[in-house]
Amino acid sequence: MNKVGVFVCTGCEIGAAVPLDDFEEVADDSGASSYHTHEHLCSPEGVATIQSAIDDDGVDGVVIAACSHRAKIEEFKFDPTKVHVERVCLREQVAWCQPPGEEDTQMLAEDLLRMGLAKATIVKTPVPLSEEVDRTVLVVGAGLAGLEAAQAAAGMGHSVVLVESEDKLGGYMAGMKDVVPEIPPYDTIHANPIGDLVAAVESHPQIKVFKSTMTKKINWKVPVGLSPCAWAPSFRRPGPGPTTPPDCPISVTVPPRTW
Ligand code: SF4
DSSP states (O other): OOSEEEEEEOTTTHHHHSOOTTHHHHHHHTTOSEEEEETTTTSHHHHHHHHHHHHHHOOOEEEEEESOTTSSTTTTOOOTTTOEEEEEEOIIIIITTSOTTOHHHHHHHHHHHHHHHHHHHHOOOOOOOOOOOOOOEEEEOOSHHHHHHHHHHHHTTOOEEEEOSSSSSSGGGGGOSEEOOOSTTOOSOEEOTHHHHHHHHHHOTTEEEEOSOEEEEEEEEOOTTOOSOEEEEEEEOSSSSOSSOTTOOSOEEOOOOOO
């Protein structure tokens, strides 16, 4: 970051345990552009001190030497596209576990501050991903799982393309009269619900159904910023006739692999 401000909290016993006399010099030597202390940095006044350094002094890196990064998360949240926040844990790692006022305690605190500043001065502001991503969901196969997936994705507001190689939807279940018990107490077979599900999917305004169609190829590219991956499938249809379904979208998006 270009301008890094150091904000040291003396509350929660930090001030009593760590002599802060040399802190400003350590901050200066490690690349800080400004140095502030506050006895209660997470208070509205303490947070306002940080915000004013960001707004008025152009600070884009903030090193907060106070409690653990697991505490006061909401208080120390600033616009991440403009400001990098680095937390230095003086409370849990120094004040609450080291003998107060000793030279080693002081050295530990100073080292933690140096490390925080090293990170804050080197880190760059993240650039938001600007690429337009098509969030259409491709579902291949219109058996029970495919139909339910298409319906669920459409229910979440996605446009859905459902591709089925057969000339009708429903898969294996479409040929069954009844299904095994799925509702407690599981002692009676039920009428096959697939017909209702097929009707719901086929009439859903957000779901485009392509029967007698197979995926031929899926090209993918990883846009800047890595995920989600953009997939560009092409389709083929068995037998004579057009190879690409009418109104076929040229790209769809699936969630990135997480394994
Ligand atoms: S909770 Fe954190 S920021 Fe608030 S006074 Fe204690 S050390 Fe300082």
